[in-house]
Amino acid sequence: MTTTFVELDAITADKVIDARGAACPGPLLEAKKGMGSVPVGSVIEIWSTDPVTKTDIGAWSAKVGHEFLGSVAADGYDRVLVRRGK
Amino acid sequence: MTDGLSMVLFSGTTDKLHAAATIVAGAAAMGRPVNVLLQYWALDAFRADRIDSDHGLAFDAMTPGSSRPVAGAADIPWLETFRMAKELGDVTIQACSGSLETLGFKADRLDALVDGPCGIATFLSAAEGGQILFI
Numbered sequence: 681m682t683t684t685f686v687e688l689d690a691i692t693a694d695k696v697i698d699a700r701g702a703a704c705p706g707p708l709l710e711a712k713k714g715m716g717s718v719p720v721g722s723v724i725e726i727w728s729t730d731p732v733t734k735t736d737i738g739a740w741s742a743k744v745g746h747e748f749l750g751s752v753a754a755d756g757y758d759r760v761l762v763r764r765g766k
Numbered sequence: 767m768t769d770g771l772s773m774v775l776f777s778g779t780t781d782k783l784h785a786a787a788t789i790v791a792g793a794a795a796m797g798r799p800v801n802v803l804l805q806y807w808a809l810d811a812f813r814a815d816r817i818d819s820d821h822g823l824a825f826d827a828m829t830p831g832s833s834r835p836v837a838g839a840a841d842i843p844w845l846e847t848f849r850m851a852k853e854l855g856d857v858t859i860q861a862c863s864g865s866l867e868t869l870g871f872k873a874d875r876l877d878a879l880v881d882g883p884c885g886i887a888t889f890l891s892a893a894e895g896g897q898i899l900f901i
Contacts, residue, residue: 743796
């Protein structure tokens with residue numbers, strides 16, 4: 681099931697990681713670091729100005745076992761949401 | 767270690783060190799064990815007394831009309847990327863003992879990011895069954 685924009689926008693993340701201004705692989709590394717600090721089932725939200733972050737975080741989530749929820753475009757950056765899977 | 771990534775890092779210019787660090791950090795974040803062997807100019811770049819220096823750009827940058835790093839070569843965050851990779855994942859960085867001999871210094875002159883000296887057979891044994899990149 682695909683999460684819709686409205687559903688995604690209604691999710692309150694347990695942790696927000698502001699990686700705006702960082703180039704690849706910065707946001708990915710920040711996401712990996714941040715994920716280690718929340719319990720399984722929690723949602724983290726990565727803010728990134730790098731347009732590839734949303735697809736990269738999706739690939740990373742699929743590989744390591746997290747649930748990629750999607751991304752929401754904000755003012756000049758993307759909010760990328762992921763639920764910790766393990 | 768079929769999921770592992772092994773890399774021979776030979777080059778010591780900032781751009782190549784950063785390209786290598788990006789791949790290493792990405793693989794580490796994705797849960798793959800990474801095994802890096804430093805040779806020659808990469809080894810020299812990891813010397814504790816010059817690791818923070820400006821390591822310049824590859825010859826490609828000499829081409830007339832080539833692009834330039836926006837913030838300058840000295841600000842390319844290659845070292846920070848390697849540090850984060852080691853912090854976040856299973857990353858081993860070793861010094862080729864043959865290159866140490868050729869360049870005339872011991873492993874104790876290397877930055878603490880380097881785990882120690884390593885022989886080629888040990889590196890290749892660890893790399894067996896996985897990919898090896900040469901940069």
